[in-house]
Amino acid sequence: MAGQSPGTAVAKPPHAQPADPGDAFVLETTALTKLYPGRVTALDGLTVQVTPGITGLVGANGAGKSTLIKILLGLLEPTRGRARVLGLDCQRDASRIRALVGYMPEHDCLPPDVTATEFVTHMARMSGLPAVAAKERAAESLRHVGLHEERYRQVGTYSTGMKQRVKLAQALAGDPRLLLLDEPTNGLDPAGRGAMLELIARIGAEFGISVVVASHLLGEIEQICDHLVAVEAGRLLRSDTIRSFTQSSQVLLVEVETGTAELADALRCDGLDPRLSGRGLLVPMDGDMTCDVIRDAVAGLGLPLARLEQRRHRLEEIFRDEPVPAGQPNTRASTRAGTEVSHVS
């Protein structure tokens, strides 16, 4: 084993010296492009910054999420562009990045014939922890993911939900600064999904570990994220905080029994942007005065008001709305949570 320094050669803990204290981004890409052989474009000039906290990376299957994660781990070389994780360059400092990042792949990655404890301990050692510490942290991690009782059972006997937890535990065992989770709720039933999301939320909030969750289920990860990055066909669709999404997604539904068209015209004159939705109008909230304006407009026209209620767009609508050219009718009603993000046609 070349390059081995004599003695114990225990390196300084990576956290003791943050890669770059001035760097506020946990990850940052600049015009990142990845072309696979056969002219498949997985990433197409993706430029995005992610701040600490829980970030959702959403996009349809094939949007480039997994490719991005592999580049961030230094496992794939980008064709063009640059990527930095925790202030370190993904190509130059891949080894250091990988010591600071925990990765939970999308697919099965557990050998069936070892116990969860043995497996997570081994993986903690592969993250560079000495034997005793690896054992302790493996037990801790399995406890955090709720597998304390079952940890001496062979992984092959576990349910899908328990296997997902072991995958999370092995990512957590090395005490990462950043967790990259690729579709962590894959294959789980609704209860399992809820528990997994709760766990991820806790890791982000209480453990102080930044998390990037890749998912094609927007309705699901919007519950736990501080920040959302939407990608489509390898391009950035939108990147923003959940707060700004939620603020911009407050809408009022106005239904009048007759005269919907006149009301729409009147509201447009008042500077609002009503859109026809089913039998009513969806009016984006523009401050507290919006309700008053609508009330006055309805009263002024003398229309019979049937309904006036506040509504939140589901985020997938926001993402969909963005690229829709102006003038195109948009009459999508709120969709239920958990709907898959699909390509804009």
Place this chain on the structure above:
Amino acid sequence: MSADATGVIHDLGYQRYDGGRLGRAQIVRTLTAYSLRAAFGLGRGAKAKIVPVSAFALMCAPAIVNAFVVARGGARAFPYDTYSAPVRMIIMIIFVAVQAPELVSRDLRSRVLPLYFARPLRRGDYPVAKFTALATACLIMVEVPLLVLYAGTIASAHGGGAVWAQTRALLPGLAVGLMWAVTLAVIGLAIASFSGRRAYATGAVAIYFFLSLALAEVLIGVAGDGTTGARLGGLVSPLTVLDGVRQWLGGTSPGPVPAVGSYGAAYGVMLLAACGAGAAVLAARYRKAGLA
């Protein structure tokens, strides 16, 4: 898994790890040790121990028989450089055919490789660790019986001169054992790394070694004693190549290959080429074997 249970548990809080971390080289060493243990079924279930433990016992059997023979006043029953050639060839083929897949096919099958490559290890570190582990395991399989043979012999030896003679005979035997370990490990792993199905990988390794060995013996037999064909026939199988190199380097005991004479160098070249090819295949395999 009730939410309550985890709720109570997590109140103990998350602890940061502030201790030291091992460097990449030490991680490779850890993986090597882990794989070496796995090569003998340690840290695995009882089933995983059946083949390596019985193979080891069978390998030692001739040396133990020798101890009784020598104790009754007989001469040493087996030479150090060839040991019991048929026993060694058959047992080692079985050992490598079963344990090389244990080290590499299992990880392919369970798709655990992305987890290794998402850690500080580099691509090339993984096959290096696996090779070191299997070569060490083979070394233990080959050399420990030689040491038992030696111990059993000198236990009944009279005088320092006799012990010294045994020691001098042993050392080339140990060197031959090292060649065996390296060659079998690199070829076995190169073949096994192509299948995640352990049964296929085991079959492929066993078929390659057994068929090539049979072919070599047929070629040698057909060509007839003393002919050039007989001398070169051994080049087709790694095990007979090892025997040819042993003779080329001065091994005098009769082995599976008839006296190689002036063709010894060809066996040397062949051995280097075979090991080089195995290493190249292994390296290319893990450069490619991606995250998918």
